[in-house]
Amino acid sequence: MNLPVSETAAESSLPTDPVAADALIGVPRQQTNPSRWRGERWPEFVQAAELQGVEVRQRYADTGMYITDAGGLAHGMPHGVVVARSAGQIAALMKVAQQFAVPVTVRGGGLTTEGESVAFGGVLLDMTGMSRLLHVDKNALTVRTQAGIFWHHLAEVLRRDGLDYISAPLNLSSSVGGTLGVGGIDVNSSKHGCSADQAISLLVVTPTGEIVECSDDENHELFERIVLGYGQFGIIIEATLKIRRYTPLRMHYFYYASLKPCVEDLLMLDASQACDYTGILTMMDSAITLLVAFDSDAREAEFLRQVKPELRGHGELMFALRLAAKFSWRPWKWKEVLFLLRRKRELFPDLQPAHHMQEGRMLDRTVVFSRAVWKHWGNRHMVIPDLATNRDKFIEAVERGNAVCRKYFSCYTLYCVGIRLRDDHRAHYELSSIPADAEGWAYGCEFEPMYNGVEYSRDRLQSFKNEIYDIGVELETSYYRFGGMMKGYIRRALGNEVVEKHLQLKREADPAMILNRDVIF
Amino acid sequence: MRSVDVVIVGASLAAAAAAKRLVDAGLETVILEKQLLPRHKICSGILSPRGHRFLLENFGPLPRNVLHEPTSCRGVTFHFPSMVSMSMDFFGGTTPHLHRKHADHWVIEQSGAEVMDDTSFLAQRELDDHVVVTARKRGGEAFDLKARYLIGADGPVSPVLRSLYPDYHKQIPMFFVGQKFHEIIDCPLDEAYFHFWFHPDLGHYTWSHARDSRQIVGVGYKIGDKFHDRHLHVARYFEEKHGVRLKPADDDHEGCSENFGPSLINRYVFGKGRVLITGQATGFLNMIGEGMSCALHSGAIAGESVVDAMLRNRPVQDIYRQNIASEVRRTTDQWNPLKIAFARPHEADFPKALMEMPMGDRIKVMRDIWSFLKLYKEFRWGRQIMAISAQRLLHGDYSRKNWL
Numbered sequence: 001m002n003l004p005v006s007e008t009a010a011e012s013s014l015p016t017d018p019v020a021a022d023a024l025i026g027v028p029r030q031q032t033n034p035s036r037w038r039g040e041r042w043p044e045f046v047q048a049a050e051l052q053g054v055e056v057r058q059r060y061a062d063t064g065m066y067i068t069d070a071g072g073l074a075h076g077m078p079h080g081v082v083v084a085r086s087a088g089q090i091a092a093l094m095k096v097a098q099q100f101a102v103p104v105t106v107r108g109g110g111l112t113t114e115g116e117s118v119a120f121g122g123v124l125l126d127m128t129g130m131s132r133l134l135h136v137d138k139n140a141l142t143v144r145t146q147a148g149i150f151w152h153h154l155a156e157v158l159r160r161d162g163l164d165y166i167s168a169p170l171n172l173s174s175s176v177g178g179t180l181g182v183g184g185i186d187v188n189s190s191k192h193g194c195s196a197d198q199a200i201s202l203l204v205v206t207p208t209g210e211i212v213e214c215s216d217d218e219n220h221e222l223f224e225r226i227v228l229g230y231g232q233f234g235i236i237i238e239a240t241l242k243i244r245r246y247t248p249l250r251m252h253y254f255y256y257a258s259l260k261p262c263v264e265d266l267l268m269l270d271a272s273q274a275c276d277y278t279g280i281l282t283m284m285d286s287a288i289t290l291l292v293a294f295d296s297d298a299r300e301a302e303f304l305r306q307v308k309p310e311l312r313g314h315g316e317l318m319f320a321l322r323l324a325a326k327f328s329w330r331p332w333k334w335k336e337v338l339f340l341l342r343r344k345r346e347l348f349p350d351l352q353p354a355h356h357m358q359e360g361r362m363l364d365r366t367v368v369f370s371r372a373v374w375k376h377w378g379n380r381h382m383v384i385p386d387l388a389t390n391r392d393k394f395i396e397a398v399e400r401g402n403a404v405c406r407k408y409f410s411c412y413t414l415y416c417v418g419i420r421l422r423d424d425h426r427a428h429y430e431l432s433s434i435p436a437d438a439e440g441w442a443y444g445c446e447f448e449p450m451y452n453g454v455e456y457s458r459d460r461l462q463s464f465k466n467e468i469y470d471i472g473v474e475l476e477t478s479y480y481r482f483g484g485m486m487k488g489y490i491r492r493a494l495g496n497e498v499v500e501k502h503l504q505l506k507r508e509a510d511p512a513m514i515l516n517r518d519v520i521f
Numbered sequence: 522m523r524s525v526d527v528v529i530v531g532a533s534l535a536a537a538a539a540a541k542r543l544v545d546a547g548l549e550t551v552i553l554e555k556q557l558l559p560r561h562k563i564c565s566g567i568l569s570p571r572g573h574r575f576l577l578e579n580f581g582p583l584p585r586n587v588l589h590e591p592t593s594c595r596g597v598t599f600h601f602p603s604m605v606s607m608s609m610d611f612f613g614g615t616t617p618h619l620h621r622k623h624a625d626h627w628v629i630e631q632s633g634a635e636v637m638d639d640t641s642f643l644a645q646r647e648l649d650d651h652v653v654v655t656a657r658k659r660g661g662e663a664f665d666l667k668a669r670y671l672i673g674a675d676g677p678v679s680p681v682l683r684s685l686y687p688d689y690h691k692q693i694p695m696f697f698v699g700q701k702f703h704e705i706i707d708c709p710l711d712e713a714y715f716h717f718w719f720h721p722d723l724g725h726y727t728w729s730h731a732r733d734s735r736q737i738v739g740v741g742y743k744i745g746d747k748f749h750d751r752h753l754h755v756a757r758y759f760e761e762k763h764g765v766r767l768k769p770a771d772d773d774h775e776g777c778s779e780n781f782g783p784s785l786i787n788r789y790v791f792g793k794g795r796v797l798i799t800g801q802a803t804g805f806l807n808m809i810g811e812g813m814s815c816a817l818h819s820g821a822i823a824g825e826s827v828v829d830a831m832l833r834n835r836p837v838q839d840i841y842r843q844n845i846a847s848e849v850r851r852t853t854d855q856w857n858p859l860k861i862a863f864a865r866p867h868e869a870d871f872p873k874a875l876m877e878m879p880m881g882d883r884i885k886v887m888r889d890i891w892s893f894l895k896l897y898k899e900f901r902w903g904r905q906i907m908a909i910s911a912q913r914l915l916h917g918d919y920s921r922k923n924w925l
Contacts, residue, residue: 018583018585018592019593019616019617023570023573023593023617024570024573024577024613030577030582031579031580033578035633036545036633067546067547067832068832075542075546075547077547410917455843456847457822457843457846457848458821458822458844459821459825459847459848460847460848488577488578
């Protein structure tokens with residue numbers, strides 16, 4: 001047998017694997033679980049850093065608390081920890097790290113799920129040391145903040161002035177800096193775009209230790225690389241973000257018994273721009289909730305008059321009756337019914353908590369959609385593979401991903417949202433999860449297993465993730481969460497040309513390849 | 522006495538996978554290997570797609586020197602006494618044909634663990650919060666290592682397992698598998714496939730494939746028979762029935778003991794206290810007799826269980842047995858007749874290949890498989906397999922009561 005030659009390897013900088021060109025579906029020949037950095041010249045590095053006034057904490061008590069991230073699957077111990085204090089301190093750290101080729105892993109809230117904020121040796125830079133809000137401009141509706149601040153803290157401070165962030169990730173204990181690096185998707189992203197689209201300007205420390213302000217007008221190429229750049233081209237120190245006036249939410253829920261009509265209605269609602277917030281949350285694929293919400297009574301009234309009659313979803317009572325009829329002659333499905341009832345009993349009070357509701361309006365979505373609801377998702381291992389597609393492929397992606405969930409887990413939930421794309425931000429999206437063929441909106445679906453008391457090995461969960469991501473390869477689409485342990489998929493999603501271009505830029509910006517290494521490249 | 526976090530016995534794929542997880546998490550890990558590395562390893566070297574994926578994701582692209590020629594394998598071909606043959610491609614694409622001597626050494630080096638080769642494991646004793654491992658470098662004095670955990674990844678006749686359960690190997694049937702290498706005169710067997718014979722006259726496990734311009738003729742049988750007679754019988758059958766013309770076997774033949782039974786009847790052994798057993802020592806072996814992918818995955822699970830136990834301050838056995846359940850399901854499903862008939866537990870599609878055959882051939886194949894299975898009658902596995910198959914159907918899982 002002749003030695004098969006890898007076609008893709010010939011065009012890319014990946015080493016050639018002699019086994020076969022596409023030996024495994026969905027996995028290019030790339031190591032996704034990085035090797036631990038061995039600590040070459042670590043003592044000299046620490047000495048040089050401390051001469052520059054950078055404190056490197058090396059006790060087990062300091063390093064041990066960073067051993068894993070929210071995913072809880074990757075475990076890695078840094079050699080030392082630096083708590084961020086100022087741009088000058090971080091710039092000094094990066095200069096010394098370049099000199100001694102010591103990897104630097106940046107961490108905000110540590111809410112990554114693929115080990116992206118886990119340091120497999122080297123320095124872990126904890127950005128939560130810089131978490132102050134610096135300035136609010138009430139007239140221009142902008143805020144300047146240090147990047148280590150958590151979104152819930154930002155929301156609390158803004159609310160004192162009757163202001164609010166525009167869009168933030170569902171779990172608000174993520175940091176602003178980390179979110180701008182990866183995207184951030186909210187239930188109003190179908191109207192306002194992702195959280196990273198709200199950035200106006202940034203103060204950045206480059207991998208070689210320069211302190212640079214960047215925006216669409218100033219150092220725009222760096223700005224394009226930093227926003228949605230997975231932390232490869234610089235460390236965000238401060239950010240200026242767009243904000244808005246606070247409004248309570250007018251919430252409505254519609255219930256569906258199957259995925260397809262619900263997803264079709266979501267696509268229709270986004271296209272009509274009749275709602276300010278839209279999203280789908282499911283209990284398995286039996287009880288699917290379409291969430292719609294509004295910032296004003298006028299918008300709500302217009303929706304109720306013009307769009308609501310077109311929706312195929314039902315109210316809670318009607319849906320319960322239809323579900324009872326459906327399951328009554330399927331006794332083998334009654335276990336699933338018990339799960340649905342339990343889930344409803346636990347989740348619904350937190351989705352509509354009396355102390356955050358007034359006259360049908362939700363007063364504080366920050367609390368409800370992050371802290372109160374979040375406790376019902378995830379487990380010790382947070383596993384949330386996802387698929388990001390254009391409108392046309394979305395229904396197929398959701399249905400195929402749902403079939404994989406059914407195969408692996410007895411209980412799970414799906415979360416789907418649209419993301420409004422901005423034509424002027426196309427350059428930002430180049431290395432991101434936004435599929436290149438998406439026009440107007442991109443759509444994301446997260447597939448979240450619920451463990452229900454069962455413990456799963458990392459190995460089993462990895463197989464589940466691979467199977468979801470393989471759907472993306474077959475559909476030629478993208479993912480929100482590539483990076484870390486799933487970085488092998490990035491070449492499949494974006495193509496060698498884009499990845500090689502950014503790899504070349506990375507090598508120029510970060511000659512020792514030390515900043516957040518092994519996340520993307 | 523030197524104190525480390527974890528000692529792993531054996532320098533195989535399971536050991537490397539466990540070491541990778543432990544070293545990544547910053548734990549001081551020492552691997553004890555009785556031979557000098559790189560060491561020879563008896564194996565067909567045909568890895569399954571799942572194992573290939575694991576190697577790529579955890580250790581990176583495979584260097585050329587860890588592969589035999591042909592470098593890859595497309596799937597398996599089953600041959601039956603009625604002279605029906607069926608080829609099945611692996612779902613996941615072609616897989617590597619590993620040169621175990623270099624492949625094992627490569628993954629061990631990639632894991633980043635410290636290796637003490639030429640050093641034999643002698644004994645272990647568990648104390649309150651650690652295990653004292655006694656070992657000896659060849660020609661040297663015995664020495665002790667203090668470890669928080671000990672992982673036995675030392676193969677079917679595991680000395681670590683024997684130190685925990687001295688009688689275990691007497692309780693399970695052991696088989697001998699041996700292979701001889703022949704210069705090829707003419708071989709019509711497709712070299713892109715691993716060939717397996719369901720033939721009761723040839724033995725319990727009969728296989729052949731090409732390697733480095735020679736043909737392997739492999740036989741497996743219950744310990745007690747004569748390897749050379751068995752091998753000669755199989756080689757003659759290949760020539761008569763399949764036209765495989767080979768020169769007499771070269772001198773470098775090899776063989777080893779295998780624990781074939783535990784995967785079939787869910788009788789795995791995972792260790793005791795702070796001592797974990799992993800890889801083929803536990804009994805993991807999938808249906809084409811390939812233990813490498815199970816070794817990689819179970820090794821990784823052992824490693825992550827130790828990390829988890831240290832982080833959560835929980836008994837490591839509890840965590841390991843919870844985590845390993847998925848690997849047990851995956852492996853034992855491959856022997857479960859209900860799963861074989863109604864699910865797709867293997868990495869190639871036997872039911873589909875069967876249904877594509879003419880009805881007459883299908884009947885011949887099923888009849889031949891039945892007569893082949895009767896060869897295993899003496900081990901009394903039939904009822905046990907039916908019992909655990911029913912257990913899987915009703916409870917969704919296999920019982921953990923039979924595990925040691």
